[in-house]
Structure formats: structure tokens, C-alpha cells
Amino acid sequence: MFVHIFILFLPFATMRLKLPERKSNFCLDKVIANIEKNPNTLLIGELNSNLNSVVASGSISQVNIENLDQIEPAYENYIISLNKIEDVEESMKYLENAEILGTRRKYITVTNNRSNVDLLVKKLHQHGFYKSIVILDSDNNLKFYKIDHENSKCGEINGIKEITCTEDDLEPLFKPRMKEHYLGCELKIAFAQVPPWVFIENNEMKGILVDFLKLIGESEQWKLTFLPHNPVYDEDISENYNFESLHDDFENGIGDIFVGLVNNAPYVYFDISFVLTDDYILLVIPKGQKMPHWKSMLYLYSRKGWLLTLILFVLFYLSLIIMTCTTSDKNFQCPVKNFMFTYALFLAMSTPTPILNIKMKFLFITMCWIFAINAIIIQGKLYSILSVPLYERDIKDFEGLFDSGLPITFREGMSIVFLLMGPDYQRVLDAYTITNMTLTEAAVQLYKTKNFVTLLDKGIFIMKPHLRKMVTTIEIVYFEVVYYLRKHHELFERFDFAVKRSIESGFMDHLLKDLEWNSLLKDEINNDESSLFKLNLTHIQGSLFILIGGYCLSVISFIFEMLWPRRH
Structure with missing residues (x-):
């Protein structure tokens, strides 16, 4: 009978005997389960038998600077055991010097002395380890401590709370804390x-x-x-x-x-x-x-920088006019009249275009002006090339040609294209030429088709058809912009559309016809100095008229878009 009674109460006795142990190990089980999610765990020091179920991917037996210097930074969690350390504060200094306490990873610190708990909790909180816990491993009993977050804010510790090993108590340790x-x-x-x-x-x-x-x-x-x-x-x-x-x-x-x-x-x-x-x-x-240069200028270029750019442009323009009036050098005369033609395009682009954003449009037009100035310099080089007698020799060695730095001029041709140099040099930026070819292969192909080739810093000019007729700055600017925009993968479609619309609409033809500059723009350039067109005061006044008028139209366009912005 006593046996039956014993068997009847045995399950209850077993439950009562195991309950405290289960309660004590529940926190540890949760901690271990969380560590197992991130297997890169480093154990520093030695654990007692009560914690032998904690498995770490790395371990250091002693807390000293020599050992800590060998720690790799790949660990996600740290288990720091200070059970056998007499001076806990000194050991924590070692950890600070080794930058182990310089992170916001999860920390589990173990000590067998209750007086060290407050020190460890405050030290961990000082470094921002709000989700770290301290385990008191004493007398074969485990106790878990954390900061009392409800009463602690902004680095101030107003309490240390013992975890009672319930779901509600442990949940904040492993889930995001409240924003408050x-x-x-x-x-x-x-x-x-x-x-x-x-x-x-x-x-x-x-x-x-x-x-x-x-x-x-x-x-x-x-x-x-x-x-x-x-x-x-x-x-x-x-x-x-x-x-x-x-x-x-x-x-x-x-x-x-x-x-x-x-x-x-x-x-x-x-x-x-x-x-x-x-x-x-x-x-x-x-x-x-x-980001492309125009967008970086939007965010990084100051107003003073824009003002300085405008002043430099005006000074450059005035100096160009003065040099035109005082010199007979065609390298200055021809670019000036073509510069007027170039601005007609930019004047058209200042009117409503597919570019809806005001700042984008302003920067885009400014970028076009910069390209125009660069084109004047480039065009001066082109006219210098055209003034050189034709290179009549049949060239077969292209490598020797590239090394010589001489321009090659063929009697046929003219279309402009850029071939990218450097790592992107295989991409050809024009539909008229072959794609996916190396620079040498493209040059050989151009040689076979008898096109005009001039080596420049950023690429290759390929020109076709009437070499002795005027090469306008418009063509140079357009293809330089195409080269730049294609390289940066932005705004090319908008630019291409705006240019084609301006040309196809006949805007420039009507403008130039009204100003009676057809004869100016149709002048042919050859080696005869007497046939070169010389600018006079009338043309300078006309150029200033276009400059001022285009600026006013651009400002009016910006004002209209500011008052009545378009919906995207």
C-alpha cells in the first residue's frame, strides 16, 4: 500500500524537485539559444560547470593584453568570465584597451562575486551595451541581472534589476527595445x-x-x-x-x-x-x-562658386571679343562666330524642354556653356590642324602613327564620334561605327574607310564629309556632351531629344535668317588667308544681343516654372 501511495505522489514530487532547476536554467537556455543564432561567439576566461553547456566558436583562457591582441574582429557575441579574476576592474581595463568593450554587440559577463555585478552592469551600460546581461555564478546557483531600463535613460543608471527567468523578463533582451x-x-x-x-x-x-x-x-x-x-x-x-x-x-x-x-x-x-x-x-x-558632375555641382557647389563661374565666363567672353578685334589669327576669329551659332542652340534649350526640374535645367544649361568654352579651345586646335598641308603619305603602321602624335587627314568625310579610352574604350558612342571593337581595330576600320582621324586626350574625332568646309562648334559641343552624358548614364536621352527638336524645328535656321547671318555661317574656310571672314563691330553687337536675349529668356523660363511648376 505504501508502495502504491509512493508511486501516486512520485510525479508531483519529481515536478517539485525539478521546478527550481528548470526555473534556474530557463534564462541560460534562452541565452544559449540566442547565441546559437550567431555562432561567432568568443569565450574569454573559464566557466564553471554550471555553464558548461555554453558552446563558443573561440576561447581565450586568460584575460590579458597579450591574448586579447590576438582576437579577430569577426565575433558577434562575447562571453566574458571573470570567475577566477581577483581584480575585476583591472580586467575590464584590459578589455577596454583591446577595444573589446568598444562595440555594441551582445555581451554576457559572468562573475562569482555579487559585489562585481554592479560594477559590470555600469561598465557595460557606459559603453552602450543595453542588451547585455551579467550572470552571477555562485554556490552552484545562477542569477541573471540587467539594467532597469524603465528607470534608466540617457546613460544614467537608476537601478539594476534581477531577472526572474520568465518570458516577459527575458523577451526585451533579445527583441528591439521601445523607442521611448x-x-x-x-x-x-x-x-x-x-x-x-x-x-x-x-x-x-x-x-x-x-x-x-x-x-x-x-x-x-x-x-x-x-x-x-x-x-x-x-x-x-x-x-x-x-x-x-x-x-x-x-x-x-x-x-x-x-x-x-x-x-x-x-x-x-x-x-x-x-x-x-x-x-x-x-x-x-x-x-x-x-553621380554625374551636374548633380554633384548641385549639392557641393556654393553660390559664390556659381557667381565666380559667371564672372569668369563674362571675362572670358569679353577677352575673346577683344582678341578677335585686335588679331588676324583665324584661330580666334572662326570660333567666335561659331560660338554665336552655338548659343542659338542653348537659347532654344532654355525654353521648356523635357527637363522639368528647374535646378536640373539651370545646371544643364551651365554645363552646356562649359562644354561650349571647351569646344572653342578644341576647335582652335582643329583649325590649326586644317592649316597644315595634307598628310599625303600612305600610312600602314598605325602603332607608329599613334606614337608620332601626328594628325591623319583623309580627303573624304565627316562625322564626329568619341571612342572611350581606358577601361571603357571598347564602347563606341556613335551608331555610324562598329561596336565592341578595340581601339586599334576601330582605327584600322577607319583607315580602310578613309575617314579623318585626329587623336585627342579623351577619345577620337572621326570626321566626315567636307573637310575644308567649316566645322561648327555646335557639332563639337554636341558630341562632347554626348560623350560625357553617355559615360555617366544620365540625361543623354533628354539632351538628345532637345538638340534634335531644336534642329528639326528649324529654330536656328529661322533665327540666323532673321539676323541675316546666313552668309556668315556659310563661309568656307581654306588655307587662303584672304578668304577668312573678319568680324566687325556689327557682328559683336549681334553676338551681345544674342547673349543678353538668351539670358533673359532663360530667366523668364525659370520664373514661369517656379510660379507654375509642372506635375511629374
Whole structure:
């Protein structure tokens, strides 16, 4: 009978005997389960038998600087056992010196002394390890401690809470904490791997951040402090900077809000994406992609810079007119009259075009002006080439030709194209020529078709058909812009459409006819100096009229678009 009674109560007795053990191990099971999600765990020190179920991918038996220097930075979790350490505070200094405590990864710190618990919790909180826990392993009993987050904010510890090993108690350790913990805190903004001149002024950057902070809390409750730029990054910026290295830098605790580039782009615009870490510390990552020059100018070029550019352009234009009036050199005369023709195109482009954004249009027109100035210089070189007697020798050795640096002139032809040099040199930027050919193969093909070839710094001019007739700046500017825009993969379609529309609509023909400049633009250029057209005061007045009129029309166009913006 006693046996039956014993058997009847045996399950209850077993449950009661196992219940405390289950309660004690429940926290450890949850901790181990979380560690197993990230197998890169480093064990520092030695654990007692109570914790022997913790499996780490690496271990260091003693806490000293020599051993810590050998630690690889690939670990996601750290288990720091200070059971056999007499001076816990000194050991923590070792960890700080080795930058083990310089991250926001998850930490499990084990000690067998209750007096060390407060020290460890405060030290971990000081470094921002809000999800770390301290295990008291004493007298074959495990106790778990954490910061009392409900009463602790902004770096101040108002309590240490013992975990009672329930689901509600452990859940905040392994899931994102509530945003309210950071409300009212001072968030430090740090920049890394970024040259200081890349960034917009702090006021604009602060406005961008505040807009985002509204998504997770009242912006008035956040305090933003911009940290000084880290001078280390001014010396050398890695070419292989990616998201992983950015996140590692953020983990090193530079700031709460972290700004960096993902691919070391020289020009970056603040199209910002936001990533939240497990404990709602912010990681701010600009989409660091390389951008065309016009867009980088939009964000990085100051108003003074634009004003200086305008002043330099006016001075350049005036000096060009003066030199035209005072010299008989055709290299200055011919580009000036073609420059008038060029501006007629830009005048047409200042009217409503497919480019809807006002700033984009302004920068685009400015870029065209820059190309026009460059084209004048290039065209001067072209006329210098045309003044040289024809190179009559039959050239068979193209490598020797390239080394000689001499221009090759054939009697047939004219169409302009750029062949990209360098790593992209196989791409040919014109439908008239073959694609997917090397530079030498393309040159051989051009030689067979008897086209005009002139070697320049950025590519090859291929010209066809009437060599002795005027090569207008318009053609040079157009193909240089095509070369640049195709290279940067943006705005080419818009530019091409605007140019074709201006030409096909007959805008320039009507304009030039009205101004009675047909004879001017139809002049042929040859080696006879007496046939060269010489500009007089009338043409200078006409050029200034076009310059001022085009500027006024551009301003009117901008004003109309500002008052009545188009809908995209």
C-alpha cells in the first residue's frame, strides 16, 4: 500500500524537485539559444560547470593584453568570465584597451562575486551595451541581472534589476527595445570614411535627420550633437569601403547616429536610408553612389562658386571679343562666330524642354556653356590642324602613327564620334561605327574607310564629309556632351531629344535668317588667308544681343516654372 501511495505522489514530487532547476536554467537556455543564432561567439576566461553547456566558436583562457591582441574582429557575441579574476576592474581595463568593450554587440559577463555585478552592469551600460546581461555564478546557483531600463535613460543608471527567468523578463533582451528609451537623449552624430567637404552644412543635415526622427518620436525631444570629423579618415579612404565596414565602424561606438559612405563615392547626395539596430540606435547611410558632375555641382557647389563661374565666363567672353578685334589669327576669329551659332542652340534649350526640374535645367544649361568654352579651345586646335598641308603619305603602321602624335587627314568625310579610352574604350558612342571593337581595330576600320582621324586626350574625332568646309562648334559641343552624358548614364536621352527638336524645328535656321547671318555661317574656310571672314563691330553687337536675349529668356523660363511648376 505504501508502495502504491509512493508511486501516486512520485510525479508531483519529481515536478517539485525539478521546478527550481528548470526555473534556474530557463534564462541560460534562452541565452544559449540566442547565441546559437550567431555562432561567432568568443569565450574569454573559464566557466564553471554550471555553464558548461555554453558552446563558443573561440576561447581565450586568460584575460590579458597579450591574448586579447590576438582576437579577430569577426565575433558577434562575447562571453566574458571573470570567475577566477581577483581584480575585476583591472580586467575590464584590459578589455577596454583591446577595444573589446568598444562595440555594441551582445555581451554576457559572468562573475562569482555579487559585489562585481554592479560594477559590470555600469561598465557595460557606459559603453552602450543595453542588451547585455551579467550572470552571477555562485554556490552552484545562477542569477541573471540587467539594467532597469524603465528607470534608466540617457546613460544614467537608476537601478539594476534581477531577472526572474520568465518570458516577459527575458523577451526585451533579445527583441528591439521601445523607442521611448531614447526620447530626450542627446544623440551624437559621427561621420566616418567621408572627406569633410562632401557634406552639406550641418543645418541642412540636421533638418534631414529631424524629418526622420519624426517617424519614431517627437523631434522636439531629440537633441542632436555633431561630433568633429575623425582626422584619421582624412589621410586615406579605403576603396573597398562597404556596408559591412560601415557597420563595423558604427559598432565601435563613434556616435549614436552614424553617417558614412557605402562605396567611397567622391560625390554623394543625401538620399538617405535608415537602418535601426536591435536597440533602436540609429545608423544613417547615404546611398553612396557616384553621380554625374551636374548633380554633384548641385549639392557641393556654393553660390559664390556659381557667381565666380559667371564672372569668369563674362571675362572670358569679353577677352575673346577683344582678341578677335585686335588679331588676324583665324584661330580666334572662326570660333567666335561659331560660338554665336552655338548659343542659338542653348537659347532654344532654355525654353521648356523635357527637363522639368528647374535646378536640373539651370545646371544643364551651365554645363552646356562649359562644354561650349571647351569646344572653342578644341576647335582652335582643329583649325590649326586644317592649316597644315595634307598628310599625303600612305600610312600602314598605325602603332607608329599613334606614337608620332601626328594628325591623319583623309580627303573624304565627316562625322564626329568619341571612342572611350581606358577601361571603357571598347564602347563606341556613335551608331555610324562598329561596336565592341578595340581601339586599334576601330582605327584600322577607319583607315580602310578613309575617314579623318585626329587623336585627342579623351577619345577620337572621326570626321566626315567636307573637310575644308567649316566645322561648327555646335557639332563639337554636341558630341562632347554626348560623350560625357553617355559615360555617366544620365540625361543623354533628354539632351538628345532637345538638340534634335531644336534642329528639326528649324529654330536656328529661322533665327540666323532673321539676323541675316546666313552668309556668315556659310563661309568656307581654306588655307587662303584672304578668304577668312573678319568680324566687325556689327557682328559683336549681334553676338551681345544674342547673349543678353538668351539670358533673359532663360530667366523668364525659370520664373514661369517656379510660379507654375509642372506635375511629374
